Amino acid sequence: MNALALLGARTLGMLRSLGHSAFFFGDMVRAVPASLRRFDLVVTQIHAVGNLSLLIILASGMAVGFVLALQMYYALVTYGATESLGLIVNLSLVRELGPVVAALLFAGRAGTSLTAEIGLMKAGEQIAAMEMMAVDTKSRVLAPRFIGGVVSMPLLAILFSAVGILGAYVVAVLLLGVDAGNFWSIMQSKVDVWRDVGNGVLKSIVFGVICTAVALYQGYETEATPEGVAYATTRTVVISSLSVLCMDFVLTALMFSTG
Amino acid sequence: MTKKGTETLVGLFVLLGMAGLVFLSLKAANLASFGSRDSYTVTAKFDNIGGLKARSPVRSAGVTVGRVTSITLDSKSFQGLVTMELERGVQFPRDSSAKILTSGLLGDQYIGIEPGYEEKHLAPGDNIAQTQSAVVLENLIGQFLFNKAAEGPAAAPPQAAAPAPGARK
Numbered sequence: 001m002n003a004l005a006l007l008g009a010r011t012l013g014m015l016r017s018l019g020h021s022a023f024f025f026g027d028m029v030r031a032v033p034a035s036l037r038r039f040d041l042v043v044t045q046i047h048a049v050g051n052l053s054l055l056i057i058l059a060s061g062m063a064v065g066f067v068l069a070l071q072m073y074y075a076l077v078t079y080g081a082t083e084s085l086g087l088i089v090n091l092s093l094v095r096e097l098g099p100v101v102a103a104l105l106f107a108g109r110a111g112t113s114l115t116a117e118i119g120l121m122k123a124g125e126q127i128a129a130m131e132m133m134a135v136d137t138k139s140r141v142l143a144p145r146f147i148g149g150v151v152s153m154p155l156l157a158i159l160f161s162a163v164g165i166l167g168a169y170v171v172a173v174l175l176l177g178v179d180a181g182n183f184w185s186i187m188q189s190k191v192d193v194w195r196d197v198g199n200g201v202l203k204s205i206v207f208g209v210i211c212t213a214v215a216l217y218q219g220y221e222t223e224a225t226p227e228g229v230a231y232a233t234t235r236t237v238v239i240s241s242l243s244v245l246c247m248d249f250v251l252t253a254l255m256f257s258t259g
Numbered sequence: 260m261t262k263k264g265t266e267t268l269v270g271l272f273v274l275l276g277m278a279g280l281v282f283l284s285l286k287a288a289n290l291a292s293f294g295s296r297d298s299y300t301v302t303a304k305f306d307n308i309g310g311l312k313a314r315s316p317v318r319s320a321g322v323t324v325g326r327v328t329s330i331t332l333d334s335k336s337f338q339g340l341v342t343m344e345l346e347r348g349v350q351f352p353r354d355s356s357a358k359i360l361t362s363g364l365l366g367d368q369y370i371g372i373e374p375g376y377e378e379k380h381l382a383p384g385d386n387i388a389q390t391q392s393a394v395v396l397e398n399l400i401g402q403f404l405f406n407k408a409a410e411g412p413a414a415a416p417p418q419a420a421a422p423a424p425g426a427r428k
Binding site: 043046047050051054080083084094151152154155156158159161184185186189201 | 367
């Protein structure tokens, strides 16, 4: 009987927190137009979330491009199909790795800092102080950060893919001697701007919403203690990474399943 | 950091992202190994271009000497009209022939130019008259089966001879 009650309590608690986060998300999205009127706040957040993540995104993109080109080359050279190297690297970056790896890095680099910042604001009772002064924390604190994340994420994913392809070009053409014309021409003939690049960008926008919303929710709902903030920061990374991976599977199945 | 500085950096970031998107969309289409300055254009008509694509290499003796610039269908002869750019420094005799070849068994297709013996060289805009189309595997197999069948039931095993036992040569 006790076990049954425990199960019920767990289920209810899960549903309650799910509903709570949905309401939180709804409130935040509703506060977006109000915060767009104070655009300087948004600009500051894009700088904090986007510009400062640029270095790690570019470095990782370059490294992924290098490694992908090297590994694919050793597999393809057996079949004399090294010309397809560019195509494979391009498709895997633009469709999957660009949005997903950029989102994982984004969760680690920007999501944690958002959670920690808001969690500490809450622990230091700054949020409570703002609410006492009738300042709407949703449109003053949360919405600008949300917009900043959603705007930055696609740009970072695009740059990740672009730099990755350039990295693959360096390895494939300059180091391994793949023909440069074939490298680009197969890409140009096989990669579709809307189907591949467009869907990749769409994915990264969805991941931007997920990562930023999770980070802000975890920060906003943190326990107002040092352990609470630490726990919330960890959970941000875990939850956003897992949601990104799950969502990626769903989106891939929806976007690329036919043909 | 000052407000102005932050705004500039964000503008730069957004601009960089846009540039990345343009690069991804156009796939560095502006990458021209042979500029129009130091190259000349010749055309060739093929009965079947197979898997040839724009920007495929043009090779002679295995050395890349140019690129295919465009492929269209000639509406009068219903042949594939291939336009290619060759390096200015490489001159071919006018009776050279062009073939569509495949690099490796499953690799990409390219144009191979075999030089002729005439004294005069190909001029810009000239047409290469002698061409050999891409090998289409289905046609090749069809031809093989047909020949096999034509050899008669005695030479071939009975199943292979089944399609056309009394076929004419």
